Amino acid sequence: MSLFSTIVSQLVNGLQSGSIYALVALGYSMVYGIILLLNFAHGDIIMVGAYAAWMCMVNFHLHPVVSILIAILTSTLLGVVIEKVAYTPLRSAPRLSLLITAIGVSFLLENGFQLIFGAGAKDMSSAMTAVTGGPSISFGGTTLSFPAMLTIIVSILSMAVLTFLVQKTKLGKAMRAVSEDMGAAQLMGISVNATVSFTFAVGSALAGIGAILYLCAYPQANPTMGSMLGLKAFVAAVLGGIGSIPGAMIGGFVIGMAEALVSAVGLSVWKDGVVFAILIVVLLVKPTGILGRNITEKV
Amino acid sequence: MLKVSDINVYYGNIHAIKDISFEVAKGEIVSLIGANGAGKSTILKTVSGLLRTKTGSITFLDGDIRTAAPNHIVKLGLAHVPEGRRIFLQMTVQENLEMGAYTQKPTALSADLENVYERFPRLRERRRQVAGTLSGGEQQMLAMGRALMSHPTLLMLDEPSMGLAPILVEQIFDIIQELHRAGTTILLVEQNAQMALSIADRAYVLETGRIVMSGTAKEMREDERVQKAYLGM
Numbered sequence A: 001m002s003l004f005s006t007i008v009s010q011l012v013n014g015l016q017s018g019s020i021y022a023l024v025a026l027g028y029s030m031v032y033g034i035i036l037l038l039n040f041a042h043g044d045i046i047m048v049g050a051y052a053a054w055m056c057m058v059n060f061h062l063h064p065v066v067s068i069l070i071a072i073l074t075s076t077l078l079g080v081v082i083e084k085v086a087y088t089p090l091r092s093a094p095r096l097s098l099l100i101t102a103i104g105v106s107f108l109l110e111n112g113f114q115l116i117f118g119a120g121a122k123d124m125s126s127a128m129t130a131v132t133g134g135p136s137i138s139f140g141g142t143t144l145s146f147p148a149m150l151t152i153i154v155s156i157l158s159m160a161v162l163t164f165l166v167q168k169t170k171l172g173k174a175m176r177a178v179s180e181d182m183g184a185a186q187l188m189g190i191s192v193n194a195t196v197s198f199t200f201a202v203g204s205a206l207a208g209i210g211a212i213l214y215l216c217a218y219p220q221a222n223p224t225m226g227s228m229l230g231l232k233a234f235v236a237a238v239l240g241g242i243g244s245i246p247g248a249m250i251g252g253f254v255i256g257m258a259e260a261l262v263s264a265v266g267l268s269v270w271k272d273g274v275v276f277a278i279l280i281v282v283l284l285v286k287p288t289g290i291l292g293r294n295i296t297e298k299v
Numbered sequence B: 001m002l003k004v005s006d007i008n009v010y011y012g013n014i015h016a017i018k019d020i021s022f023e024v025a026k027g028e029i030v031s032l033i034g035a036n037g038a039g040k041s042t043i044l045k046t047v048s049g050l051l052r053t054k055t056g057s058i059t060f061l062d063g064d065i066r067t068a069a070p071n072h073i074v075k076l077g078l079a080h081v082p083e084g085r086r087i088f089l090q091m092t093v094q095e096n097l098e099m100g101a102y103t104q105k106p107t108a109l110s111a112d113l114e115n116v117y118e119r120f121p122r123l124r125e126r127r128r129q130v131a132g133t134l135s136g137g138e139q140q141m142l143a144m145g146r147a148l149m150s151h152p153t154l155l156m157l158d159e160p161s162m163g164l165a166p167i168l169v170e171q172i173f174d175i176i177q178e179l180h181r182a183g184t185t186i187l188l189v190e191q192n193a194q195m196a197l198s199i200a201d202r203a204y205v206l207e208t209g210r211i212v213m214s215g216t217a218k219e220m221r222e223d224e225r226v227q228k229a230y231l232g233m
Helices: A003-035 A042-059 A064-090 A095-117 A125-132 A146-168 A170-180 A182-187 A192-217 A225-240 A245-264 A268-285 B040-047 B070-075 B093-100 B106-119 B121-125 B136-148 B166-181 B193-199 B217-222 B224-230
Strands: A137-139 A142-144 B002-011 B014-024 B029-034 B057-060 B078-081 B154-158 B185-190 B202-207 B210-216
Touching (some): A003 A142, A003 A192, A003 A225, A003 A245, A042 A225, A064 A125, A064 A192, A125 A146, A125 A192, A146 A170, A146 A192, A170 A182, A170 A192, A170 B093, A182 B070, A192 A225, A225 A245, A225 A268, B002 B040, B014 B029, B014 B040, B029 B040, B029 B193, B040 B057, B040 B078, B040 B154, B040 B185, B070 B078, B078 B136, B093 B106, B093 B136, B106 B121, B106 B136, B121 B136, B136 B154, B136 B166, B166 B185, B166 B193, B185 B193, B210 B217, B217 B224
Parallel strands (some): B029 B185, B029 B202, B154 B185
Antiparallel strands (some): A137 A142, B002 B057
16 A cells, blocks of 8 residues: 555544544533533443444344434433433532533443443444445545445534534524523523523434444444543543534544544554543643633623 | 512522512613612512522512513513623624524514614624624623513613713613613613612612612602712712
C-alpha cells in the first residue's frame, strides 16, 4: 500500500469513528447545556439500543430497517424515561446529587442487562451484513468500505437535521432559551419540563443512531459496550466545549482523527490513553473547550 | 384585576415576604417601592409562579393562580419583565421576540412583530443582531417588547430603570405611560421612587418583606417619611 492510500484509509477510519463520537457527544452536550448534568448514563443508552437491535434482528428476525427504527425508538424512550424518573425529581437539588444519580443509573443499566442477558457478547455479525453489505468504492488504490460511507453520511445528515431543529424550529429555539436562562424561559410561557424531555429525546435518539453505526463497525452487543464509547464521547464534548452543539461535532471528529492517527503510526494500544491525555490537556489549557462559552455566574 | 392576600415566601429558612396583601385594579399603574432587599422582586416572582407562597391567595382576573405553572399564568395575560432584563443574550433580537410569543398562535406572529417594531424602531434595525450586542437601553426595550408579544393585560416591570442613563430612564418611562394609555395595566417595581411616583396612580412601600405604607402616589409624594427615605429630600 502506498503512503497516500494509507493516509486516506486512516483518514476514513478517523471520520467513521469520529462521526459516532460526535453523535454521542451531542447528547452529552445538549443535556449539559440545558440542565447542567453530565449524564453518565448516556453511553448505556447506546448499549440498550444495541441490545434492542440484537433482539429484533437475531431473536425476532425482523426486517433490518424495522429493527433499526425500533432500536432508535427504544433509546429515545429510555432517555426520556430516565430523565422523568431519575432526574426530574432532583431538578432543584445540588448538581452533585444529579451527577451521582447519573452514575447510579449507568450502573443499574449495565448490571441489569448483565443479569438479564449474561455478560457475554451477543454476536450480530451475520445479521448486520444486511445493513453493511453494500458496495464499496475504490479509487487510487484505496477502498472506501460501505459501512464507513454509511456511517459518515448518516452522521452528517443527522447533524444537519439537528442543526435545523435547534436553529429554526419553535421547540429548538425554546431549547436554546431554556439552556440560556431557565427562569426567563418560564416567563415566556415555555414549559421547562416539556423542553427538557424533548432535549433528552433528541439526544437519546442520536445515541440510538450511534448504536446502529457502532454495530456496523463492531457487530456485537455487550453490557459494558457503552461505557468506553460514552467516556470518549464525553471527552469529545469537553474538547469541543460542553454545552455547545457545533463544539460536540468538532470534538467528536477530532477524537476520532486522533485515534486513527495514533493507530496509523503503529501505537494502537495507546489510543485510549491518548484520548484521555487530550482530556487532561484540555482541562489544563482551555477548560471551556474549543467553542465553549465563558459562563459568568449570575448572582 | 390582581389581588394578592397574605402571602408568605421563604428562601430556605429566610422569611423574605411577610403577610403581604395588595391589589391592582384594571387600568391602574401601581408601584411597589422600597430599598434593595425589601422583597419587591420576590413578590413579582411569586405572582408569576417562579416562587411559591406558603399561605394566602393570589387571584388574577378572578382565577386562582397561586399554584398555577408559570407558562399557564403567561397564557392568562400576565407578563413579567424580570429584574436585570434577562433577555436571551445568545439569541437574535427577533428570536427573543419570538420567544415572547411562545404561547401565541403562530399565525399572529408577523403582525405582533410589526407592532413591537413600530413601537421600538431600534429593535427593527437590530433584529438580526445577537441580543448580547445591544446597549442597556436597547436591552430594556427588547425585554419590554418581548413581554408585549404575549398580549398581556397586566404587565409587571421589575426595575426597568436599573443601570440606565437618566435620559434613557425618561424614555423608558414614556414608553410605560404609552403602554398604559393603550390599555395595559401596570405593576411597577422601582428603587427609583421619584420616577415611579411620578407616573403611578397608587403605591405601596416595602421594608424588609412587609408593606409599611400605601396610598395614592400624590399622598406618597407629600408624605414626609417617604420624602426623607426614598425621595432624598
